[in-house]
Amino acid sequence: MRNQLARAEAELSALKAAVTDSEGAPGFDVMLKLLAMACARKPVKAQLAIRESDVWRDGVARASGVSDEQMKRLAAALAGNLT
DSSP states (O other): OHHHHHHHHHHHHHHHHHSOOTTSSOOHHHHHHHHHHHHTTSOHHHHHHHHTSHHHIIIIITOTTOOHHHHHHHHHHHTTOOO
């Protein structure tokens, strides 16, 4: 799982230069696509491990300025589905 995370982070870094928002960070839709790609073939146990991680809890669940619709889309992407 760590190797897959490292590969996903490398892909994200490569996309950063191509697609950014006004603050220089990857756009929300790009992040969703990457999450969905990374999780599409993961078993439910691996998806739950992501959701239970400190990164998810601190970076996603507690994020300010995230709408309910964005949280729904994040949950769908975590399940490997884009909405």
